[in-house]
Amino acid sequence: MSGFPLRVLVLEDHSFQRLLAVSMLRQLGCSEVFEAADGAQALALLQEVGPVDIALCDLRMEGMDGLEFLQRVGDTRQVGSVILCSSLSADVRRSVRQIISLLGLEFLGDVGKPLCMEALQALLKKRLHAPATRCSPPPVPEVVQENEIRRALQAGQLQPYYQPKFDLGTGQVRGVEVLARWEHPSKGVLSPAAFMPLLERCGLLNELLFEQMEQALNLQRQVQSQGHALNMAFNLQAAQLANDELAPRIKALLTRHAAFGAGLTFELTESGLLQAPQTSIKNLVRLRMMGCCLAIDDFGAGFSSLQRLCVLPFTEIKLDAEFVRALRHEPRCQAAIASTLALGRALDMSVVIEGIETEEQRQQLLRLGCITGQGYLCARPMSGGQLLHWLGQQRICA
Known part of the structure; x- marks a missing residue:
């Protein structure tokens, strides 16, 4: 299987789900895969390893939840794109997608749970073939007098x-x-x-x-x-x-x-x-x-x-x-x-x-x-x- 030159952070508090996600990403050939059990760990990890291309992010967890983590990285620009991986109801996930957009983060997709390798692979391809542009601030209209x-x-x-x-x-x-x-x-x-x-x-x-x-x-x-x-x-x-x-x-x-x-x-x-x-x-x-x-x-x-x-x-x-x-x-x-x-x-x-x-x-x-x-x-x-x-x-x- 061809690899993906992407750095991916898995944010998931359930140890088995986190292990499964990390395993799938490595099988898909991601160049670097990092993992964290809550938002605070994830932020500390990003300080060590630097920015990542994608955060595969759960939402509900003990400690700092996924929503707070996204708010923080929206300010620091340490994450390029976001994939949601949550069992929360569709209406809640839809609202989170709106928040992701307002934070200036690129939303790649919502894979839900249980995690499916085919769906994950499709989103990695999407990120690879259409790189995020959010790291560059949107153009500001020129000031007109x-x-x-x-x-x-x-x-x-x-x-x-x-x-x-x-x-x-x-x-x-x-x-x-x-x-x-x-x-x-x-x-x-x-x-x-x-x-x-x-x-x-x-x-x-x-x-x-x-x-x-x-x-x-x-x-x-x-x-x-x-x-x-x-x-x-x-x-x-x-x-x-x-x-x-x-x-x-x-x-x-x-x-x-x-x-x-x-x-x-x-x-x-x-x-x-x-x-x-x-x-x-x-x-x-x-x-x-x-x-x-x-x-x-x-x-x-x-x-x-x-x-x-x-x-x-x-x-x-x-x-x-x-x-x-x-x-x-x-x-x-x-x-x-x-x-x-x-x-x-x-x-x-x-x-x-x-x-x-x-x-x-x-x-x-x-x-x-x-x-x-x-x-x-x-x-x-x-x-x-x-x-x-x-x-x-x-x-x-x-």
């Missing part, structure tokens, strides 16, 4: 990009979400993370929104001339919604373009609506009176979803992409998606599932009764010209 972002707005460098929403059964495009991208003259295309926080701090969100809407409504008219009816969805922040001038400006824009409100959707994250002031609610009602659709975005990622759905006049639920990512191996996520679809039907609201990237996910969602989705399986965000060409080619993702 206010005068630079203002010049970019004036020069038209902040451009709308369009990501389709599609019918999961037929592949037909049902609409697009309008996203901001900075076409920087020297740095290339920058994502919103590089500039949106500054735009919000400088009070420039509305300037960006209305510039996007001008271009998107012109594009919508071009798309209509090609025989496509395309709803345009724009993201709104809570601060914008609290502005008395928002709805009147949108109404004036629609009038100037001879466009209908029914062709627009405004997406709002539920986290921004925890305490919607009176002005915000009035703006939502006025947008609905104009015929616009309202979507609650990243549904399931906040804390007041059901209350917001009952109080505010939403017409669409956008389910957070995290549910789709866990769809294959998390029965609870399947149940959450099915329940959201049922809730949408009961409230007469459409449901859009975000983050669909594979054909397997599409098929699973169809079986659950989902109709509309969004994600890289259909298309990535694209410029207006690219969208026109894409639609002209009648590109179908089903």
Whole structure:
């Protein structure tokens, strides 16, 4: 059996289980295998032998438990990747996986108990062929100055990009979400993370929104001339919604373009609506009176979803992409998606599932009764010209 040039630490308090894990790793040809009976021993061992590539980690044990150990190594960067090996219930292990991710550690997999050599070997191969990148800190967006972002707005460098929403059964495009991208003259295309926080701090969100809407409504008219009816969805922040001038400006824009409100959707994250002031609610009602659709975005990622759905006049639920990512191996996520679809039907609201990237996910969602989705399986965000060409080619993702 070919070996793995990997240093592995086994953290397991049960002596037989620890012996079994060490034996399997050595049989699989790991270059160095270390063992510890609790977290404190493991930390002391790492001080002696240095960092390891993988920690094969139990969770519940006497002394320092596996969770505390992971917290410590998340700070010291002495472990590259983590494999969970625990008999705790699936829901507890799922929560620990979230913690591992938040700690900046790479999660390789969950082998459960009893330990299986084939499963362990597959994860070692995964680590070997896709080395962890977590040891390098994530890139920090470059600091952008206010005068630079203002010049970019004036020069038209902040451009709308369009990501389709599609019918999961037929592949037909049902609409697009309008996203901001900075076409920087020297740095290339920058994502919103590089500039949106500054735009919000400088009070420039509305300037960006209305510039996007001008271009998107012109594009919508071009798309209509090609025989496509395309709803345009724009993201709104809570601060914008609290502005008395928002709805009147949108109404004036629609009038100037001879466009209908029914062709627009405004997406709002539920986290921004925890305490919607009176002005915000009035703006939502006025947008609905104009015929616009309202979507609650990243549904399931906040804390007041059901209350917001009952109080505010939403017409669409956008389910957070995290549910789709866990769809294959998390029965609870399947149940959450099915329940959201049922809730949408009961409230007469459409449901859009975000983050669909594979054909397997599409098929699973169809079986659950989902109709509309969004994600890289259909298309990535694209410029207006690219969208026109894409639609002209009648590109179908089903």
